[in-house]
Amino acid sequence: MNLLDILIAAPLIGFFLTLLLPKDNKGLIKTFTLGYSLVVFAASLLLIGTTLDRPSAMTWVTDAPWISTPAIRYHVGMDGVSLWLVLLSTFLTPISILLSWKYIDHRVKEFFAFLLLLEFGLVGVFVSLDLFLFYVFWEICLVPMYFLIGIWGHDRRIYAALKFFIYTMVGSVLMLAAMLYIYSKAGTFDYPAILLMLESGKLAFTHLEETLLFLAFFLAFAIKVPLFPLHTWLPDAHVEAPTAGSVMLAAVMLKMGTYGILRFCLPMYPTAAKENAPWIVVLAIIGIVYGALVALVQPNMKKLVAYSSVSHLGFVVLGLFSGNQWGLDGAVYVMLAHGISTGALFMLVGFLYERQHSLEIKDYGGVASAAPQLSTAFLVTTLASIGMPMLCNFVGEYLVLQGAAKTNIWWAVFAASGVILSACYMLWMYQRTFYGETPESVRHHVDDLKAREWACILPLLALMIWMGVYAQSFLPSIGASNQTILDRTTQTTRAEVVNHGR
Amino acid sequence: MGANYFPPAADMLRFLPEIVLTIAGTLLLLLEAFKKDEDSRSVISTLAAMAIGIAMYGTVVAYDNPGLGFNKMIVSDGFAAFFRLVVLAVGLLTILCSTSYLEREKSNTGEFYILLLFSLAGQCLMAAANELIMVFIGLEVSSIASYILAGYLRDDKRANESALKYFLLGSFATAFLLYGVAWVYGMTGSTNLLDIREGIAKGVPSMVMVSAAAGFMLVGFAFKISAAPFQVWAPDVYQGAPAPVAGFLSAGPKAVAFAVMIRVFQTAFEAVTPSWEPVLWVMALATMMVGNFAALWQNNIKRMLGYSSIAHAGYVLVAVTTHSTTGTAAAMFYLAAYGLMNYGAFAIVTHVAGRGEERVTIDDLKGLSQRQPAVAALLTIFLLSLIGVPLTAGFFGKFYIFKAAIDSHMVWLTALGLLNSAVAAYYYLRVLVAMYMHDPQTTEHPEEIPGGLKITMWLTAAMTVVLGIFPGLVLDIATKFAVLNK
Numbered sequence: 008m009n010l011l012d013i014l015i016a017a018p019l020i021g022f023f024l025t026l027l028l029p030k031d032n033k034g035l036i037k038t039f040t041l042g043y044s045l046v047v048f049a050a051s052l053l054l055i056g057t058t059l060d061r062p063s064a065m066t067w068v069t070d071a072p073w074i075s076t077p078a079i080r081y082h083v084g085m086d087g088v089s090l091w092l093v094l095l096s097t098f099l100t101p102i103s104i105l106l107s108w109k110y111i112d113h114r115v116k117e118f119f120a121f122l123l124l125l126e127f128g129l130v131g132v133f134v135s136l137d138l139f140l141f142y143v144f145w146e147i148c149l150v151p152m153y154f155l156i157g158i159w160g161h162d163r164r165i166y167a168a169l170k171f172f173i174y175t176m177v178g179s180v181l182m183l184a185a186m187l188y189i190y191s192k193a194g195t196f197d198y199p200a201i202l203l204m205l206e207s208g209k210l211a212f213t214h215l216e217e218t219l220l221f222l223a224f225f226l227a228f229a230i231k232v233p234l235f236p237l238h239t240w241l242p243d244a245h246v247e248a249p250t251a252g253s254v255m256l257a258a259v260m261l262k263m264g265t266y267g268i269l270r271f272c273l274p275m276y277p278t279a280a281k282e283n284a285p286w287i288v289v290l291a292i293i294g295i296v297y298g299a300l301v302a303l304v305q306p307n308m309k310k311l312v313a314y315s316s317v318s319h320l321g322f323v324v325l326g327l328f329s330g331n332q333w334g335l336d337g338a339v340y341v342m343l344a345h346g347i348s349t350g351a352l353f354m355l356v357g358f359l360y361e362r363q364h365s366l367e368i369k370d371y372g373g374v375a376s377a378a379p380q381l382s383t384a385f386l387v388t389t390l391a392s393i394g395m396p397m398l399c400n401f402v403g404e405y406l407v408l409q410g411a412a413k414t415n416i417w418w419a420v421f422a423a424s425g426v427i428l429s430a431c432y433m434l435w436m437y438q439r440t441f442y443g444e445t446p447e448s449v450r451h452h453v454d455d456l457k458a459r460e461w462a463c464i465l466p467l468l469a470l471m472i473w474m475g476v477y478a479q480s481f482l483p484s485i486g487a488s489n490q491t492i493l494d495r496t497t498q499t500t501r502a503e504v505v506n507h508g509r
Numbered sequence: 510m511g512a513n514y515f516p517p518a519a520d521m522l523r524f525l526p527e528i529v530l531t532i533a534g535t536l537l538l539l540l541e542a543f544k545k546d547e548d549s550r551s552v553i554s555t556l557a558a559m560a561i562g563i564a565m566y567g568t569v570v571a572y573d574n575p576g577l578g579f580n581k582m583i584v585s586d587g588f589a590a591f592f593r594l595v596v597l598a599v600g601l602l603t604i605l606c607s608t609s610y611l612e613r614e615k616s617n618t619g620e621f622y623i624l625l626l627f628s629l630a631g632q633c634l635m636a637a638a639n640e641l642i643m644v645f646i647g648l649e650v651s652s653i654a655s656y657i658l659a660g661y662l663r664d665d666k667r668a669n670e671s672a673l674k675y676f677l678l679g680s681f682a683t684a685f686l687l688y689g690v691a692w693v694y695g696m697t698g699s700t701n702l703l704d705i706r707e708g709i710a711k712g713v714p715s716m717v718m719v720s721a722a723a724g725f726m727l728v729g730f731a732f733k734i735s736a737a738p739f740q741v742w743a744p745d746v747y748q749g750a751p752a753p754v755a756g757f758l759s760a761g762p763k764a765v766a767f768a769v770m771i772r773v774f775q776t777a778f779e780a781v782t783p784s785w786e787p788v789l790w791v792m793a794l795a796t797m798m799v800g801n802f803a804a805l806w807q808n809n810i811k812r813m814l815g816y817s818s819i820a821h822a823g824y825v826l827v828a829v830t831t832h833s834t835t836g837t838a839a840a841m842f843y844l845a846a847y848g849l850m851n852y853g854a855f856a857i858v859t860h861v862a863g864r865g866e867e868r869v870t871i872d873d874l875k876g877l878s879q880r881q882p883a884v885a886a887l888l889t890i891f892l893l894s895l896i897g898v899p900l901t902a903g904f905f906g907k908f909y910i911f912k913a914a915i916d917s918h919m920v921w922l923t924a925l926g927l928l929n930s931a932v933a934a935y936y937y938l939r940v941l942v943a944m945y946m947h948d949p950q951t952t953e954h955p956e957e958i959p960g961g962l963k964i965t966m967w968l969t970a971a972m973t974v975v976l977g978i979f980p981g982l983v984l985d986i987a988t989k990f991a992v993l994n995k
């Protein structure tokens with residue numbers, strides 16, 4: 008048992024401990040969960056050193072049998088990519104708790120308990136090295152988020168929660184079928200073992216098998232990402248979810264899909280991934296442009312940010328299927344940067360909602376004069392989101408575009424239009440919300456950021472700048488992990504080139 | 510052989526659970542006649558529970574004396590022991606739930622427990638039957654007692670309707686079964702499963718006739734397990750029957766009907782497998798679809814659970830279709846897991862429904878999580894297990910079934926079955942929505958949960974979770990016992 012195992016178990020234990028607390032003592036519940044999640048975050052920081060020493064291999068590995076028939080193992084470990092995603096989860100959980108301090112006043116215990124359960128699922132997803140274990144954590148994430156949206160959401164929360172659950176379920180059952188098929192051929196769910204068998208040729212898929220298996224996995228991930236045209240659950244879920252739910256959903260849960268593609272689809276099915284890349288990239292580019300265009304005309308701020316997520320995640324998928332180092336690195340970087348910047352955007356929109364009880368842009372105006380600090384924080388986040396140099400998104404989007412251009416210049420040309428459009432919709436929203444006449448209601452209700460709110464947003468702002476200015480803190484380890492994944496892909500491709508050459 | 514008509518002692522041991530249950534039932538019947546005051550009733554339920562406990566021990570004794578008994582009429586093997594234990598456990602849970610329920614409905618009489626014992630005796634006999642006449646007797650003993658149990662609340666119209674429907678359609682199906690048995694006897698000259706197998710192997714006048722006979726029997730079994738297109742009775746019966754009885758019917762008799770079906774088709778009729786596999790394939794898919802899609806529109810929880818039980822029969826049929834040892838083991842695991850989670854769900858319905866079972870719609874559950882958080886949390890566990898969310902018994906049940914199907918190269922059935930379970934998520938989630946996402950409609954103080962019911966809820970929930978984390982506890986046993994004596 009190493010630190011990672013403790014880190015996986017800790018949120019689950021926290022979940023049960025929270026359930027044991029007295030229901031009426033709201034202060035105690037909030038303080039306990041915040042303190043607990045901060046300790047978990049602090050513990051997760053201790054993981055960094057070891058993983059950064061050898062980011063291309065799996066570190067903190069535990070491999071123990073769980074169920075004998077069929078052979079299912081508790082096999083976890085982290086490399087340079089999963090490290091940052093785990094940290095993103097443990098980092099945003101205490102922030103989400105602090106964020107909900109005032110907003111959640113109804114059924115407090117369940118809310119904070121569910122946030123910890125969600126953290127348990129998320130950490131598990133990013134470190135599982137057994138297909139079955141991955142599926143278990145993947146499904147566990149669904150339950151707390153379903154309740155977060157359904158209980159504490161806005162008016163159409165039930166519809167949104169059901170849609171979220173069913174959509175994800177449809178995708179994941181097909182993934183389960185594919186996993187069972189792999190097991191029937193390989194005799195194991197152990198992911199590194201399967202990769203070894205594929206490499207050594209002990210396990211081989213026919214072309215049709217590989218394509219179908221790839222599609223079954225990809226569909227589950229694409230729904231989660233979400234890739235156009237499977238994105239329709241996302242705006243509903245985001246608009247209806249409470250602020251903390253939106254933050255966790257956008258910042259971390261969407262990354263489960265892209266992480267899945269990176270971790271499983273690309274290394275396990277290199278040929279299918281390469282063959283199917285063209286249409287997937289086309290969908291990703293449609294998603295980038297379509298998401299941006301729809302965001303442009305949204306009267307509702309939260310919906311606008313939700314559609315901007317569709318657009319940003321399109322970049323990630325584009326990068327993943329460009330099939331080169333820049334693309335992959337950029338994709339992972341956008342995953343992290345989008346987590347920070349969009350998380351912050353949802354948070355700030357949530358702050359506005361708590362003050363004015365409206366998400367409609369038309370109900371605001373001139374907020375800059377009423378709440379200058381809030382406006383400044385919002386501006387920095389906006390600029391980060393549109394990919395301003397020196398802020399986080401820029402690095403990732405630039406790498407993705409470079410990677411895409413390397414493979415096909417037209418991909419980059421069309422995708423780049425998304426960057427321009429993002430500037431349009433974000434700045435236009437900013438202008439309508441924060442500048443112009445200040446209506447009486449805004450002057451009356453919208454006051455400036457309080458200390459607690461600063462405590463939520465400040466770490467995110469700092470990270471936006473850090474990730475924008477000094478990407479070297481993150482890129483080498485991401486690159487090393489991606490290198491390993493890429494090696495597998497190109498090995499197969501190289502073999503094909505040789506064959507064609509003859 | 511001589512004139513020794515008394516069976517050897519080993520035979521008696523192999524038959525011990527049935528003997529215990531029958532004697533206990535008969536004695537309690539007499540006791541009931543002599544004791545008419547209020548106090549005697551709790552005595553009878555306690556004694557009945559003890560009888561089931563002894564029968565469980567008897568199952569272990571029978572298992573320790575494996576082999577054929579009573580001139581090859583019954584067989585004591587692991588497979589039989591497994592299903593005997595499952596139905597006896599379900600019977601025990603039923604008693605735990607029923608005492609307070611019957612008191613609430615003011616009809617707590619001893620007959621209930623006595624009928625339950627007889628029904629269990631029939632079911633145990635079915636699990637161990639090695640002979641078509643024994644199957645038939647077991648089925649009838651079990652069914653007739655169940656018909657009465659379904660209509661136990663005499664003054665309740667719905668219960669009467671339920672019992673009558675169950676009786677009429679059930680008799681009709683049994684007639685099919687018996688007709689099939691008659692054909693088989695005509696062709697092979699035997700009703701013994703092993704002899705039939707041998708007879709078919711040696712050569713029969715016409716395989717078409719054998720297939721037709723097997724088809725008749727399949728109709729009879731399909732009715733008992735509520736497989737499409739013979740499922741129409743299930744929702745009506747589950748809706749009308751008293752909630753603890755509905756739980757009993759959905760778990761015990763169904764499990765054992767599957768057991769008989771597996772035994773008969775894997776031993777006697779193994780030769781016709783190629784022709785009945787496509788039939789089962791279609792039947793499994795149809796059953797899942799009918800159950801799941803019809804359940805989507807239900808507002809009455811008992812009725813919804815009725816349709817859901819049809820869908821779950823469809824999943825088990827997938828396992829039966831594979832016709833493999835892993836498939837049989839998966840079906841055994843699933844039936845045990847389903848018994849736990851479904852009985853748990855019915856136990857909660859029993860409690861929530863209140864006197865006269867007046868609160869049985871999904872709307873009546875609104876805000877349950879605020880009024881009775883523990884009850885809502887337990888029902889959530891059962892529903893998540895029925896959906897098939899990981900770390901619950903239901904998930905591993907589905908997992909093993911579809912794994913067996915993949916192993917037998919039934920990729921399409923697996924994909925369609927799994928998609929079905931995504932459809933099913935919708936109607937279970939509706940219950941969660943009502944419990945957690947709506948505010949309570951009444952301010953009435955919730956009723957106290959009676960002790961027996963409380964034990965049932967917590968026990969089944971705990972087992973559901975334990976099997977969801979350590980499925981090997983049951984699966985290993987099931988795998989060991991899934992090989993049938995041929």
